[in-house]
Amino acid sequence: MPELPEVETTRRGIATIMPGRPLRKLAVYEPRMRWPVPADLSERVANRVVQSCERRGKYLLLIFEHGTMLIHLGMSGSLRRVQLDEPRRKHDHVEWLFDDARFLLHDPRRFGAVLWHDNQEGSLLEHPLLVRLGVEPFGPDLTPAFLHDRFKGKRLNIKQALLAGDIVVGVGNIYASEALFRARIHPMTPAGRLSLKRCERLCESIRATLSDALTSGGSTLRDYVNATGNPGSYFDIHAAVYDRENKPCKACGALIRRIVQGQRATYYCPRCQRH
DNA sequence: CTTTAACCCTGGAGGC
DNA sequence: TGCCTCCAGGGTTAAA
Numbered sequence: 001m002p003e004l005p006e007v008e009t010t011r012r013g014i015a016t017i018m019p020g021r022p023l024r025k026l027a028v029y030e031p032r033m034r035w036p037v038p039a040d041l042s043e044r045v046a047n048r049v050v051q052s053c054e055r056r057g058k059y060l061l062l063i064f065e066h067g068t069m070l071i072h073l074g075m076s077g078s079l080r081r082v083q084l085d086e087p088r089r090k091h092d093h094v095e096w097l098f099d100d101a102r103f104l105l106h107d108p109r110r111f112g113a114v115l116w117h118d119n120q121e122g123s124l125l126e127h128p129l130l131v132r133l134g135v136e137p138f139g140p141d142l143t144p145a146f147l148h149d150r151f152k153g154k155r156l157n158i159k160q161a162l163l164a165g166d167i168v169v170g171v172g173n174i175y176a177s178e179a180l181f182r183a184r185i186h187p188m189t190p191a192g193r194l195s196l197k198r199c200e201r202l203c204e205s206i207r208a209t210l211s212d213a214l215t216s217g218g219s220t221l222r223d224y225v226n227a228t229g230n231p232g233s234y235f236d237i238h239a240a241v242y243d244r245e246n247k248p249c250k251a252c253g254a255l256i257r258r259i260v261q262g263q264r265a266t267y268y269c270p271r272c273q274r275h
Numbered sequence: 276c277t278t279t280a281a282c283c284c285t286g287g288a289g290g291c
Numbered sequence: 292t293g294c295c296t297c298c299a300g301g302g303t304t305a306a307a
Binding site: 034156255 | 277278279280281283284285286
């Protein structure tokens with residue numbers, strides 16, 4: 001479920017509640033996630049105050065005075081606010097309990113993670129899971145020149161280069177296809193062959209695609225964090241090409257194609273998008 | 276160094 | 292109904 005817009009929506013949701021409050025209890029019901037949830041995590045954070053809720057790429061960061069809790073939603077995770085007396089459902093693996101608020105991490109596939117980084121272990125930015133991440137799509141570092149420079153010499157196709165996350169973060173499988181459609185760039189184009197001009201279009205397209213998703217996703221997913229019910233209304237978000245194989249392109253009418261790149265599906269319009 | 280593919284896991288959809 | 296295969300929005304890791 002979670003691409004960057006959902007992770008950011010989740011962050012905004014928890015950021016309205018958690019900061020300034022002591023975490024009374026962290027309950028781990030299932031520690032077998034992408035990596036094991038540290039056995040001593042609960043005692044490390046018990047009664048400690050959450051200072052702020054940040055995001056780096058698709059990692060949620062709960063900042064404490066003495067360290068940071070890293071949360072990743074993986075492929076199927078969601079973090080939602082629930083009533084204090086609401087029963088846990090299947091696949092509710094971790095619980096954050098505050099005096100008057102409660103959150104559950106629900107993750108059927110358990111590709112998500114809940115980890116801890118101690119302040120004394122060096123800068124958070126040097127954490128092995130964060131250190132290789134590319135620039136934030138909404139930050140000042142994402143520029144046409146930056147993309148052009150980082151693509152230089154790469155023979156990897158542009159779709160996989162975007163998805164890899166080491167150049168720019170937050171462009172998941174759906175929005176990689178959508179951003180390339182918007183930029184009218186063929187997904188098989190070697191990244192190193194993109195002109196500065198096309199990097200400019202790509203740059204704008206990435207931002208526009210993600211920010212559109214954040215706007216509409218933020219409203220469809222407003223309840224993502226603060227209500228009961230099913231958080232997975234993600235497919236409702238309109239896609240120009242994603243999951244539209246053999247349907248007409250909304251711009252030109254040609255049939256959308258599906259290909260596989262790096263074992264992930266890519267969708268594109270063979271007429272609108274050029275090498 | 277770059278690129279590829281296996282893998283972690285559950286569940287839903289569709290074929291038979 | 293059941294059983295099978297395929298597919299899924301993530302990213303790390305080892306191997307080529």
